Amino acid sequence: MSQHQRIFFWSITAALGGFLFGFDTAVISGVEQSLQSLWKLNVWEHGLTVSIALIGTVIGSMTGGIPAERLGRRITLFWIAVLYLLASIGTALAPNWPIFLLFRFLGGLGVGASSVAAPMYITEISPAKSRGKLVGLFQFNIVLGILVAYLSNFLLADMGDESWRWMLGVQAFPSIIFLVAVIAIPESPRWLLLKRGQETEALKVLNMIDPSTATETLAALKQSNTQTTKSTRLFSGQYKTPVMLAVLFAVFNQVSGINAIIYYAPRIFEMTGLGKSSSLLSSAGVGLINLIFTLISMNLIDRYGRRTLMKIGSVGLIVTLALVARAFYVEDFSGMTVPLLLFVYIAFFGFSQGAVIWVFISEIFPNEVRASGQALGSFTHWIMAALITFTFPYLSERFGGGNTFLFFTIMMVLQLLFVLRIMPETKGTSLEKIERTVFAH
16 A cells, blocks of 8 residues: 555545534434424424434534543544444434434534544644645545435435334444444554654654655654643633634634525525425535535645635625525525525535635644644534524524525625635645744734
């Protein structure tokens, strides 16, 4: 196996956590109605059934940095794979509603923890010149997992009254692949050196990554570790710049309205006067466009940089959201205007924010607080996702589609200012050099 193939295998293995993240998040859409009638759930119980995984995700993202720091990135990924496997088998075989909730919650913990551990692991084992593309595999796998879940639900829908069990249980297969593959990858060299002091083991992994820069990278790591007396507390004030960058980036990711549009596309289309038959087209179309433009972005992120993608994406999001807001204000819902604008919106989102978020947040924190920094960015992302998802139906009904989409437009104008004035470029730079750049920024 060549050096490039080896690093790609390690990265795609960690990114399988993203595939299961996407699959686990989306699979509930195909089973929620069956579960509601099977266990005769009232409105509150039904809402909890759908959202219990999101609660687990918030907790998993908040605490995922702890095992990543104490046990190591690789061991944490292994236990995430175990959580996914338990969740898929447990929900598929659940004899009653409380047991089902327990295992859906465990799956949510896996999703949240994987959004911390997987991008961080890939960041720490990637050569600087291809780090963006390799970390981008995580986001690509999330989008692929969502698409596969929709397809899997469609194919298994005719399996009879118990089809929902098959829809949930099929996730066991990729979970087992993830579990087995994780055993074959090495630990992060940065964790080995900085958390365990295992210089020989760290150098061995660095040589596997790139023998021409291994000694130099090890020296830079040791220097960054001994240069100053650095605090390992994220909120010590020493790390205010990367903390500010991560929180703002995660907030902007969600105030773009992405989750409102993905989860409520059929509702938005109905608000424009289109029939319910467009809902299947919308979810499949949104998923496919997201996948295509995430893939395009992955191939450009290391060549043109994170800021370039964000500038192009921000302008595209502002224009499309403003046009959707205008359509609501003037009630111009002729033809497929709004659906087409939303498809273009998804393209710009996948090209920019969708692909860049996990890359950027995993790069900007110094080695000693990367786990807790990644956890902060991920936690902010999930809290905002929950907030936007839960409030969108109320906001759109209370203030109307025009005002709601105008709010998203204004937020993207602020994002563009953030990109132009504050966001540093991190492409093609070692993590230790980024640390110096961000602190000087």
